[in-house]
Amino acid sequence: MSADLSGAALWQRGCERLAAELPEQQFNTWIRPLPAAEVVHMQEKNGDDAVLVSLRVPNRFKLDWIRSQYASRIETILSELAGKPARLELALAPREPIVPLPRNSAPALGMGQVLQQHGLRSGPNAAPGAETASSAARARPTPAAAPMNPPTAAGLISNMAPMAPQNLPPSATRHRINSSLTFDTLVPGRANQMARTAALHVAGAPGQMYNPLFIYGGVGLGKTHLIHAVGNALLKDRPDARVLYLHAEQFISDVVKNYQRKTFDELKAKYHSLDLLLIDDVQFFAGKDRTQEEFFNAFEALLAKRAHIIMTSDTYPKGLVDIDERLTSRFDAGLTVAIEPPELEMRVAILIKKADAEGAPMPEDVAFFIAKNVRANVRELEGALRKVLAYSRFSHKEINIQLAREALKDLLSIQNRQISVENIQKTVADFYKIKVADMYSKKRPASIARPRQIAMYLAKELTQKSLPEIGELFGGRDHTTVLHAVRKIGGERQKNTELNQQLHVLEQTLKG
Numbered sequence: 001m002s003a004d005l006s007g008a009a010l011w012q013r014g015c016e017r018l019a020a021e022l023p024e025q026q027f028n029t030w031i032r033p034l035p036a037a038e039v040v041h042m043q044e045k046n047g048d049d050a051v052l053v054s055l056r057v058p059n060r061f062k063l064d065w066i067r068s069q070y071a072s073r074i075e076t077i078l079s080e081l082a083g084k085p086a087r088l089e090l091a092l093a094p095r096e097p098i099v100p101l102p103r104n105s106a107p108a109l110g111m112g113q114v115l116q117q118h119g120l121r122s123g124p125n126a127a128p129g130a131e132t133a134s135s136a137a138r139a140r141p142t143p144a145a146a147p148m149n150p151p152t153a154a155g156l157i158s159n160m161a162p163m164a165p166q167n168l169p170p171s172a173t174r175h176r177i178n179s180s181l182t183f184d185t186l187v188p189g190r191a192n193q194m195a196r197t198a199a200l201h202v203a204g205a206p207g208q209m210y211n212p213l214f215i216y217g218g219v220g221l222g223k224t225h226l227i228h229a230v231g232n233a234l235l236k237d238r239p240d241a242r243v244l245y246l247h248a249e250q251f252i253s254d255v256v257k258n259y260q261r262k263t264f265d266e267l268k269a270k271y272h273s274l275d276l277l278l279i280d281d282v283q284f285f286a287g288k289d290r291t292q293e294e295f296f297n298a299f300e301a302l303l304a305k306r307a308h309i310i311m312t313s314d315t316y317p318k319g320l321v322d323i324d325e326r327l328t329s330r331f332d333a334g335l336t337v338a339i340e341p342p343e344l345e346m347r348v349a350i351l352i353k354k355a356d357a358e359g360a361p362m363p364e365d366v367a368f369f370i371a372k373n374v375r376a377n378v379r380e381l382e383g384a385l386r387k388v389l390a391y392s393r394f395s396h397k398e399i400n401i402q403l404a405r406e407a408l409k410d411l412l413s414i415q416n417r418q419i420s421v422e423n424i425q426k427t428v429a430d431f432y433k434i435k436v437a438d439m440y441s442k443k444r445p446a447s448i449a450r451p452r453q454i455a456m457y458l459a460k461e462l463t464q465k466s467l468p469e470i471g472e473l474f475g476g477r478d479h480t481t482v483l484h485a486v487r488k489i490g491g492e493r494q495k496n497t498e499l500n501q502q503l504h505v506l507e508q509t510l511k512g
């Protein structure tokens, strides 16, 4: 560190640079509430001088966010200012101070205060007397010298978004959040990266950007898990926040109930006063006009008071059928993100994490074997894992590939029959007397489009291929087109006996 730049000054200058570089809202949300960093001299393994900058962050999701979004920039800025490499160390701040601050010791300044002192952001509470340079650089922090508890995100949030009155803390049953579905238990990967990042952002600063947040994807990919995680994160910061999770069907039945009783004021009071509404599977609103109207009202009321809305669906807003365009265009007005089926590495990570949580560590080769064979979604992966764990427990055998193969033999034998998408396309084309080439073509007449949809449905039913993979094999179609076909044919099959009979014949032919 240059002789004239003390630890406190280094941090202070770093903050000024960040304040100048980052959009104000980002700075205010993520950086400003942080307590002052501890800065100590150190030597790298090769003997070069460096500085170690330790930053305490109030909770896990903020820590993850700051690490992924800002850590390397902070290191670069501090290295430039110090004239030597700066290493940033992020750690969780203790929730309660272990030892009270000695009465006459000056507390370290939070970032907001540092900036106020420096005249960058003036405010009435600018604290006099900064931590001296040498006290920051002298030693590693001890509990007694630890910075004051940083301002919580709750304080931060309440500065930014008007929230509803807080005289009625909702109980777990009222907010319906499952406390085990958190960001900590959600394995990150390429497939959920965008959605997870956006969700983390909303959890840290609800009512701000990405409102509404619309998350879509196929079944069992973690949409429900992710929105519960946002609810849990916000409740951890603000236990009195008005958060509600519900499945779209619960909203529908609430509307019906209140319609029968003519108690629409109750419905309004319940939904319009929330800070965060998490609503799952909005495709269920299809064809429900009254529900759509009530949801529209709630939606407008919540956005007007900057409460946050997160929705999930099996398709993107424009792909929703029988939902008023007035609503679907609003669904799309914030941020729309997809969750994809997990890639191999992510499936392996999920298996290992879930097995660990069950107290049954899984060797990596076994996780790899299962992940290779179970590809559709995370729910099926969990099912396969349960089978393997149960098999190991009952047979008192250790978990290895041989055991996994035995436990999953039904599932594997289905795959071994090797029904290929090409085979399905050919069989269906023969059955409906169309050309195989029409399976990939862009032609739209019903005589061609319908067999194509049937083939897509069978491809999903009888193979392990994901929706995007199937779309690709049908002339590079989007996965939502396949999803639409799967839902349509699956739904019609329940009501149309002739179609059901045809599908039955096709299935038997293909299974051999």
Ligand SMILES: Nc1ncnc2c1ncn2[C@@H]1O[C@H](COP(=O)(O)OP(=O)(O)OP(=O)(O)O)[C@@H](O)[C@H]1O
Pocket: 181, 185, 186, 187, 188, 192, 217, 218, 219, 220, 221, 222, 223, 224, 225, 226, 350, 378, 379, 382
């Ligand atoms: N990335 C992940 N890490 C850990 N668990 C996951 C992950 N993704 C999904 N899961 C788990 O997989 C199961 C299915 O996920 P979830 O219910 O959230 O799916 P979904 O996308 O909402 O599906 P559906 O549309 O069928 O409701 C849950 O038990 C969830 O905890």
